[in-house]
Amino acid sequence: MKLLMVLVLAALPLYCYAASGCPLLEDVISKTINPEVSKTAYREVLQEFIEDDATANAIDELKECFLNQTDENLQNIEAFMQLIYDSTLCELF
Numbered sequence: 001m002k003l004l005m006v007l008v009l010a011a012l013p014l015y016c017y018a019a020s021g022c023p024l025l026e027d028v029i030s031k032t033i034n035p036e037v038s039k040t041a042y043r044e045v046l047q048e049f050i051e052d053d054a055t056a057n058a059i060d061e062l063k064e065c066f067l068n069q070t071d072e073n074l075q076n077i078e079a080f081m082q083l084i085y086d087s088t089l090c091e092l093f
């Protein structure tokens, strides 16, 4: 979970772009959080960015990590994303 937070924070500028009109990224983020998207379906969404097995495995693991979360946690993550979109931090980007 700590590693995940680091990844999320490192991706902050990207998340900010998502709010400023990059539909692909917004789509990927919502599919990451959505528990109804299976690992297979998620992999298909990201197909064009997968160049090797290591990447594919990392993506599987990331999705599994989200699938393992409770609904309550996922809602919190969604709320957290919304906070990031709306935050003054994003004004930097």
Ligand SMILES: *[C@@H]1O[C@H](CO)[C@@H](O)[C@H](O)[C@H]1NC(C)=O
Binding pocket: 061, 062, 064, 065, 068
């Ligand atoms: C998800 O949960 C399963 C079963 O509890 C566990 O074996 C697996 O390692 C977990 N995956 C991640 C990425 O945390």
